[in-house]
Amino acid sequence: MSPNDKTPPPLPDHLSVDPQSPHYVAAVFDHDVGIRFNDKERHDVEEYCVSEGWIKVPAGKTVDRRGRPVLIKLKGKVEAFYR
Incomplete structure (x- = not known):
């Protein structure tokens, strides 16, 4: 490995893509993260928790205020993994 290669940090059990969330970890997003939900890869996951077994996804085009x-x-x- 060259010195420029960064090994990704271990994926947390609970992660959010929202920077205002307490479950946001910026170092994880330096690498491409994938989520497999019920054995299908999802690309619209906003937040997940592996131990509790849930994901949060947008409900269509509905937005809050x-x-x-x-x-x-x-x-x-x-299942969370690095691509």
Whole structure:
């Protein structure tokens, strides 16, 4: 490995893409993160928790009064990985 290669930090159990969330970890997003939910790869996940088995995804084009997407929680088998 060259000195410029950065090994990614371990993926946390609970992660959010919202910078205002307490579950946001900026170092993780230096690398491409993938989420597999019920054995299908999802590209619209806003937040996940592996141990509790849920993801949050946008509910269509609906937004709240601040312009952020309204999220729904889906329960199932969650796997997080680096692409």
